[in-house]
Each structure stands twice: as structure tokens, then as C-alpha cells.
Amino acid sequence: MSVDVNTAPPAALGHGEQWPLVPGAELAAGPSGPARLSPLIGTAVEALAAGIAERGGPAPARAPEELAERVRDALGWVLPDTGTGSHEALDRLSRMLAAGSVDPADPACAAHLHCPPLAVAVAAEVVSAALNPSLDSWDQAPAATTVETEVIAALARLTGYRPDRAAGVLTGGGTESNLMGMALARDAALRQHAGTEPAYDGVGGAGYRLRIFCSAAAHFSVQRNAALLGLGEASVTAVPVDDRHRMDPAALARALEQCTGIPAMIVATAGTTDLGAIDPLPEIAEIAAEYRVWLHTDGAYGGGALLSGALAPLLDGIERSDSVALDLHKLGWQPIASGVFLAADGNTLEPLARRVAYLNPADDEDAGYDGLLGRSLRTTRRADAFKIAVTMRALGRSGLGELVERCHALARYAAEQIEAHPALELAAHPTLTTVAFRYRAFGRPDRVNAELRRRLLRSGRAVVGRTELFGAVWLKLTLLNPHASETDIDAVINEIVMAGTEEDG
């Protein structure tokens, strides 16, 4: 039916047609939603292009306060008394955001595990945002519930788990996935040791002196999660690493032998944030089995290597972990958030189970209206699995594997160039897609390297990472853009050397 919704009285509207109560209040779905959404998407995409062109490089060439001033200018009162309408607001603020963002799709933006999302995944995100499924109950997400279940099963297979036994959930990222693994490990340890120690005090096991073991190069979320779980940061033992940042299994065994409390979990890392180091998973799995300790593997970064037939063997042994964190918003080209938590045995998720009258009453569940509430720490939860499903179908494992291999090849190329450059020093040969190195300054190398990175950021020429290794400041390229070329890498290295010369001069 053809109705001019701007003039027709509500009585003339068909089922689900929208009456424009307030300009800008059009809905994204429903029978007439897509028709309302389409021109707005057009405006947003045009403004995105304009903002990217205005920026003209990988980062806004502005100092932080100057950029903040521009953002405040564009925002105005933020909440004006009278709205400006959808197109004006979208156009103005999308341009501002694009112009003021660092752009991981620019080859010279290579600092963090912050990937450029694939266009197909972003388009899929529009569909799930419009429908807004929420995974906490079946009646809010009938199809999305099965999409997530099947995506989890596919990722479990990729990890080497038995999909009929494994279970998991989409999370906000590696931090949350590690928290889930650590929470379940804590609960398993409490069950295993019930009665052998003072009673559980209800605060998170403080009475039990539970102990956590991870490598000295593990992600900081292990300590933070230990604190959140009531175990305290001091419950974490940082096991020494070798010169390539891999956990030393002999040192792990010694630490477990000498443990004064109850060893509750080992957190192995498959891909450390800085060097991409992969702990020796088979040896660690042996030790975990010997000491009957939960093994959680943080594959937030390196888990992406499972997509590549050539690189997956680097993660051999991951399938022996009790739980795994993966992050497809790192080496998976998904928009944030695309975290994944997997448990080898779905029964271990039992402590998360909840029966909530308004979400999953038992008779609904018996009748097949079974939601995913009991798998997550959250209640309302986005259908992040949808964009992953669309991407997986569109590219297949071989396509995604090629992207991983391309980034890996770029990292090796960058390392070769850096190693051969007289002004640069390589920290270690890359395992995955990061390259750590520094500018050989004549004096005060830490200051020069730190300053040169800020100089590049301020001028908008490149976004380069910075970290500390072996007690000094190092720079880092995190190469997640499969479309970058060797020439792009040469150009970034050239910018870094120029900025180093300017700072060191």
C-alpha cells in the first residue's frame, strides 16, 4: 500500500506502518523499517566517506585537546531542546567521527590488536542491529539463538573440541572470556577441594587460598579477573618465560610443586599481545593433567591462526584445554565485539545456569523454547554471532585462512626490513602478526622511541604501538590489514625512521 506517512492520519496506516510521531523517530525494522533505514544508511555511508577523505591518512593530524575541541564543536549541546533530524545528525556526527578516528583499514594504522572489520561483517551488523535480537531468551532471539549455537559448534570444531560435548558463548572480548574461564576454574577447584580446606566464605574462595598460574607475558586481564573473582591479584603466580616470551614448562611444574595453596588453574597464552608468543601447549596440558588443574588457554589473539591450515599447527594442544578464549575482533576481521568463550565440557558451565521466571521458565524450556541465558555472565546480549556466521559463509575457512597468512607474511617481511635497517633493532622474529622493534637512538632511547611514536600520531602519519620489553621501551607493528602491501610496510618503516631522526636530532 502506498501511504505518505508524513501526512496520512494514523487510521490510514497499514499493519506495522510507522506514523512519524517525532522527526527522527523512524524504526529500523518492522514492515516499513527497511525503507526508512535505507536512506539513513546512504547518508551515513556518504558522511563516512567524507570524514575519511577529510582525515586523509591513518589518524587525525591533531593534538588531543585540539581534536577534543572539534568533537565538542560537532556535538554542540549533545541533547538540544529540539532535535535537528536524522539526516543532519547522522551526517554531521558521522563525518566528525570518521575524521577524528584512527582507521585500522589504513595500512599505516598498525598499533594494536584492533582490526579493520570486513565490509560484509559490518553490513551483517546492520541487519542484527535493526532486528536487535537479545540472546537472554528464546522469545527475543528465535533464529539468533540457533545461529549462536551453531557458530559456537563450528568454532569448537575448529579448536579441536567435540562439538557434541563442548559449549560456549559469545562475549565482549578476551577479558570477559578469560573471566569466564577463570570463574569456572575457580568453581571446579572449590568443588574438587570441598571439605579439604576451611569452608567457602562466599566471597570467592578467599578461605581456600586458590592459586592461579600464567606466564609472565600473559595478558593483564588474568590479574584483574583474579581480583574480580575475589581471589586477589596476589593469587597469580607469573611463571618465567623464555627469550621469546613462551612459558617455561619446567618453571611451571616447579611453581606447582612449591604451591602453598590450592592450584586452581593454569592460564596458558596462545599469542601474547606483544610478541604473539604461544606457550608450549602440549607440555602445559600434560602438567595440568598431572596436577589435576583446570587449563584455560587465552587464544584471544593467536586463536585466529586456527583459521589457517598452515598456521593452525602452532596451536597444537589447545584442544586439551578445559576452556579457551578466542577473539574474532582481533585476527578475525569482525567489528567489536566478537569475543568467544568455549568450554570443552558443556557441563562445566553449570554454575552459570539460572532459572528466571520472566526469561526461561521450565515449562517453556520443556516445550523447546530454550534460550542461552545460562551460558553467559550477561543478561541482555547482542547477536554478535550473526556477523561471524555471515563472514564465515562468505569467505569460508580458506578465505579467512588466507587473510591470516597474508598478515603473517607481512609481519615476516616487516621483520626482515627492520633487521636489515641500520637505524632499527628487532626485538624478536614474529610468531604471528606483530613485530616489536625500536629505533636505535644515540641517547635516551626510551624517550626517543616514546616521543617518535607520539610525533607520528600527532602528525597523523602513522599509528604505531608502544610497549615495554626486557626493561625498555619498544615499538610495535600489529599487522592485521590483509590488504596492506610490502610497499605500505616500507612506507611505515620509513616514517618511523624519519620521526626517529627528527627526535634524536
Ligand SMILES: Cc1ncc(COP(=O)(O)O)c(C=O)c1O
Ligand atoms: C592475549 C590477550 N588476551 C586477552 C586480551 C583482552 O581482549 P579484549 O580486549 O577483547 O578484552 C588481549 C587484548 O589485546 C590479548 O592480547
